[in-house]
Each structure stands twice: as C-alpha cells, then as structure tokens.
Amino acid sequence: MQYTKKSVIKKNIPDNDMNGLIDRIIVSHDLIVKHVQVIVNIEHPYIGDISIELYGPNEIRKTILNPSRVTGKDLIRSFSGDLLDVFKGIRSKGEWTIKVVDSGARDNGKLVDWTLDLQLEDSKTTEISVTDVSTVTSNQQCDQVGQIIEMSCDIDIRHSHIGDLLVELVSPSGKSVVLHDKAGSSGDNLIKTYNSNDLKDFIGSTAKGEWSLRINDQMKGDEGRLVEWGVKFITTD
Numbered sequence: 001m002q003y004t005k006k007s008v009i010k011k012n013i014p015d016n017d018m019n020g021l022i023d024r025i026i027v028s029h030d031l032i033v034k035h036v037q038v039i040v041n042i043e044h045p046y047i048g049d050i051s052i053e054l055y056g057p058n059e060i061r062k063t064i065l066n067p068s069r070v071t072g073k074d075l076i077r078s079f080s081g082d083l084l085d086v087f088k089g090i091r092s093k094g095e096w097t098i099k100v101v102d103s104g105a106r107d108n109g110k111l112v113d114w115t116l117d118l119q120l121e122d123s124k125t126t127e128i129s130v131t132d133v134s135t136v137t138s139n140q141q142c143d144q145v146g147q148i149i150e151m152s153c154d155i156d157i158r159h160s161h162i163g164d165l166l167v168e169l170v171s172p173s174g175k176s177v178v179l180h181d182k183a184g185s186s187g188d189n190l191i192k193t194y195n196s197n198d199l200k201d202f203i204g205s206t207a208k209g210e211w212s213l214r215i216n217d218q219m220k221g222d223e224g225r226l227v228e229w230g231v232k233f234i235t236t237d
Helices: 081-087
Strands: 002-011 018-026 033-043 050-055 061-065 075-079 094-102 107-120 128-130 134-142 146-157 165-172 176-181 189-193 209-218 225-233
Touching: 002 018, 002 094, 018 107, 033 050, 033 081, 033 094, 050 075, 061 075, 061 081, 094 107, 128 134, 134 225, 146 165, 146 209, 165 189, 176 189, 209 225
Parallel strands: none
Antiparallel strands: 002 107, 018 094, 033 075, 033 107, 050 061, 050 094, 128 225, 134 209, 146 189, 146 225, 165 176, 165 209
16 A cells, blocks of 8 residues: 655755754554555755654664755655665654754755655555445444543544545444535645544443444546555443
8 A cells, every 4th residue: 555645844944954954744543564665755955954754653763865966956856775774674653753963054945845645555454435426334343331421533544635535434323423524625634633632422321332434436547446444432331
C-alpha cells in the first residue's frame, strides 16, 4: 500500500545554526517499509548552504543533502532510491523527522513544506470500497459493559474528493452522530480522530453492542476505500 502525507509549515530556517529546523510527520500504520521518498520545498536565495537529514521511527538517521556551496535559488526536489534504502524493512509507525540546516551566514530561507511518501507491505486490514453514489456500512462488536464516560473514534478513509462524503457513527441503540458532512471540498483522504466533544450525544449510553460506521458517497466521479476505523471507550464499569 502507498502512504503519503504532506506537512505544510512555512517556517524560517535558522541562519547559520547547526540546530536547524525540525519538523515531524506521525505515521499511524504499523507496516514494513518497502520504499521511501521525501519531497522538499525550500525557499532560499543560496541553496548551497542547505543540508537535510531524515530520521525514521527507529532513530536511524540519513543525510539526504549535504551543503554544496554551489549558487542557486530555491530547492524543490525529490529524494528516493538507494539513498533512502537504510529505512527499508523497518516498521513504519511512529515519528518521521526532517532536519533542515542552513550552515552559512547572511542568507535566510524557509521550509515551505515536505512530503513523506512510503510504500508499505500490504495491510492485513480489510479494505472496503466506497463507490460512487452508494452507502457502505462497516460493523464492529463492542463487549465492554457500562455507560460511556469518554470515547473516541478513529477513521481512515482514502478518497479523492471528501466533499462527496457523509459519514455517520451509529450506536447499538440506533442513535447516529454525523462525523463528516460533505466538508473539505475537493480535498483528499479523511484520516481523523473524533473525541468526546464530537461524540457527546453518545455519552451516558451503553457501550456494549454493535457499532457501525456508515459512509454515503453522494456524488459521481470519485471513489475511495475505507481502510480502517475503530472506537475506544471509558465506561462506568
């Protein structure tokens, strides 16, 4: 499977400072890494001052760019292949960290964004297709007894146009709460955690029983898939 996440930060890189600028992407999937690609977008009047390091969840560090002292403006570049093979075979879950250092004085720049693109071993989790103008329901059984005091719901829906989607969580009693109501316009992928404030209508209800995630794709033209979802509870018993 392919996992891609972009971090848009638009932060200044400290000038002539080896501590550099650090940013992190958190990966929730716990799968074996087969291939890594990193794309960086840096605005800087003299890119020869720039060095970049990538750290994996297992604290393996790899320098992907050294200072060249070669003149040039701005850096939009992809790093992949043998350069990043040191990360092959590790577990993907955890913090992936980029460190950008400007080791020269006088010229200032910023890290606009960076993208982590991982090719992972296929997930053993069942993936359910979300097709055009259709409703998909996935059910999970909860055996935890007692009334709900706190709860959360994690969803991972890969879709190319999340503005098409109406997503609801349905309790064992049949009560439903709308998690996503056609928001996000043409944005892709709905990977989110909903907390007790979002799910307050379920507080005080019984946790035990069948919970359902209902996804309604209301427009033609874009399709997707439900990768995984789950609910967590704190109850009175």
